[in-house]
Amino acid sequence: MRARYDDVAEAEHLESTDPVPSKRDAFVVPPWPGGRMAEWAYFAGNSLGLQPRTARAAIERELGEWG
Incomplete structure (x- = not known):
């Protein structure tokens, strides 16, 4: 099977049938302004990752305990 990275329906299907519980709600995912998706696709490269x-x-x- 060859993956297509622009097929929204396929991505939604894969997400809905994923047997591993999602940890997505534990992080702040930035919104994608003006796009067709609600959020950015986030790939943590050389960064701290999602907050x-x-x-x-x-x-x-x-900070409260510090002073």
């Missing part, structure tokens, strides 16, 4: 949803509260807690 965990728990990061802001953890940082604010540490």
